[in-house]
Amino acid sequence: MDPETKHKTAFTTPDGNYVWNRMPFGLVDSPYSWQRLIDYVSGNLKWNICLVFLDDILIFAKSFEEHNRRLEHVLQALQNANLTLKPSKCQFGMEEVKYLGHIISTDGILPNPEKLTAVREFPTPTKVKD
Structure with a gap:
């Protein structure tokens, strides 16, 4: 400081x-x-x-x-x-890094599968209020 x-x-x-x-x-x-x-x-x-x-x-x-x-x-x-x-x-x-929720490599930029799991496993709403 x-x-x-x-x-x-x-x-x-x-x-x-x-x-x-x-x-x-x-x-x-x-x-x-x-x-x-x-x-x-x-x-x-x-x-x-x-x-x-x-x-x-x-x-x-x-x-x-x-x-x-x-x-x-x-x-x-x-x-x-x-x-x-x-x-x-x-x-x-x-050659490959995890950076800000993505995987960056010579193949390009992809979403980190670990982050996608949370989205995929999020409970599906069953009511309008959900």
Whole structure:
């Protein structure tokens, strides 16, 4: 969090006063603030070499070599903004990914079957009020 605004997250406990150093879950504007930041950081990379939605960054390319070049650009942009990644949450060089309820691969974009199951199993209305 930006040092000039983290005072807005201050809270008091019996053990003392604290402020968050990272954006906590539950702040009303957290998703909006994060999306604005990541949109700014990704700049002209977004829609050209990657898609960005909150903390999901999808880098697309036609070859593994191109993917690696694009990955370097994205990592450099994140580093320039002092943003870090959690390696255990990253996947690199994938030929198929689940992204925002879809499966994206060289075959195209398809709905994620796991999401379709919920729709298929939704109870059929039996009365007008249902």
